[in-house]
Amino acid sequence: MRRAITLLAAAIMAIGSTVFIAQPAMAHGYISNPPSRQAMCAQGRVSNCGPIIYEPQSVEGPKGQRSCSGGVGRFGQLDDESRAWPATSVGNNVSLTWKITAQHRTSTWEYFIGGSRIASFNDNGKTAPATFTHNVNLGGRTGRIKLLAVWNVYDTSNAFYACVDLQVGPGGPQPTPEPTPTPTDKPTTPGGTWAAGTNYQPGSTVTYGGSTYRCVQGHTALTGWEPPNAPSLWQQV
Numbered sequence: 398m399r400r401a402i403t404l405l406a407a408a409i410m411a412i413g414s415t416v417f418i419a420q421p422a423m424a425h426g427y428i429s430n431p432p433s434r435q436a437m438c439a440q441g442r443v444s445n446c447g448p449i450i451y452e453p454q455s456v457e458g459p460k461g462q463r464s465c466s467g468g469v470g471r472f473g474q475l476d477d478e479s480r481a482w483p484a485t486s487v488g489n490n491v492s493l494t495w496k497i498t499a500q501h502r503t504s505t506w507e508y509f510i511g512g513s514r515i516a517s518f519n520d521n522g523k524t525a526p527a528t529f530t531h532n533v534n535l536g537g538r539t540g541r542i543k544l545l546a547v548w549n550v551y552d553t554s555n556a557f558y559a560c561v562d563l564q565v566g567p568g569g570p571q572p573t574p575e576p577t578p579t580p581t582d583k584p585t586t587p588g589g590t591w592a593a594g595t596n597y598q599p600g601s602t603v604t605y606g607g608s609t610y611r612c613v614q615g616h617t618a619l620t621g622w623e624p625p626n627a628p629s630l631w632q633q634v
Contacts, residue, residue, distance in 0.1 A: 425454035426497040426525065426557050428546055431485035433559040434465055434475045442483055446474050454498045456558045460549055463512060465560035475560060484541055484564040491563060493546060494530045501525060502551035508533050509545040522551045539566040593620045602634070609634050 427435050435453035438446030449456070449472050456475065458467030465475035474480070493508075503520040508531070516533045525548070535542065541564055548557040591603040591610070594617065601612040603624065610624035610631040624631035 425452075425457070425499045426495055426548055427454045427456065428493050428559040428561055429496040429528075430494040431487065431491070431561055431563065432483075433546070433561045434482055435472075435559060437483060438474075443480060447471065449475065454496070454557075457555050458558060460554055460556045462547075462556070462558060463509065463545065465543075465545065465558060467556070467558035482562045484562040486564045487535075489535050489537060489565065490532055491535060491544075492530050492532050493544075493561065494528060495525075495546075495548070497525045497527050497529075500527060504549040504551045506531060507547040507549065509547070510535070510538065510542055520551075535563075535565055540564070591618065591624055593618050593622075597630075603631075 427433055429436050432440065432442070433453070434443070435446075435449050435456060437443045438450045439453040441450075456465075456467045456469060456472050458469050462468045466472040501524065502522050503525045504522070505520065506518040507514055508516040515536055516531070518531060533544075535544075541562070544561045544563055546559045546561065550556060589603055591605040596615075596617045597603070597612040598615050599612055603610055603612075605624045608624075611634050612630065613632050614630050616622070616630055622630060624633070
């Protein structure tokens, strides 16, 4: 009987130990706004992302990684810079909202651009809330930026990773400016009176000397090219 009790106690301890060890794996989270790359995939805004579309909160890898995938092979699509990752337009200060699907104690939150850490928040072991926001200053950077966010878990050797693509200031294709008319490019008014210096297009109609004429060849009118004197340019109607 004593042996049976001892074995039962050992089994209970083993189960308890297993539950304790498994707890860190329950900690999950990602940046939901502005949408991180895994959020973009989960929302269907980027296609062919692989399994991350089902678990955007699960990019967990060893601490010290500097990749969007956290060094996790099955999430390698997040590191692919050839993909058309949408960039969110922001100013010099950006508010980054985390969504934590399984809360856990936190060591630090870190933010990197191009390998340089630009912000860090130390939670000293506090349990992460379900949602919260960090305000991060981008240090005057402009243009397209990839920001890497890292959630360092307090009591494990792992961290969670999320990359956010940002557009700081103007960017993207610019509209082609409309040509500035020259002083001789006066607007054409169909049915108006012919006037030198006006730009006429085929089909325009004018009146001159009590008669109506239709332009048959585009041109800028000059003195001497009055409709009766320029049959190659005007046709009486």
